[in-house]
Amino acid sequence: MTDFIRNHLKLKQQAATTKRSTHKAKRGTVNKSRLPNPSDFYRQFDITVKGGSGWQMVKCPFHDDTHASMGVNREHGGYRCHACGACGDCIGFYMQWYSVSFIDACQSLQLIEGCNDDR
Incomplete structure (x- = not known):
């Protein structure tokens, strides 16, 4: 047995x-190398990331921000708001901005490769 x-x-x-x-x-599969430069990506949302490399402070679009409380990394595209707690990468920002799922965000940003579906 x-x-x-x-x-x-x-x-x-x-x-x-x-x-x-x-x-x-x-x-x-998701290919994050297809994402645009972080400065160009955030510029689409009227967020200007100035200065050199590393973290730069900007006004957070996810709450009524009167001064720069959100840090955006110009090298990898990560963001973190020290006031409302919003954080993530470029895909997460897109998801939160448009209130969409991860898959929808990746499809909109054209990051998915090798998909056999004709959706």
């Missing part, structure tokens, strides 16, 4: 692995 159970579990595991790899191929 133990050989039967072992074989059954092995077949079930192989089927799950095949299903996962097939499902992954349909979804495509």
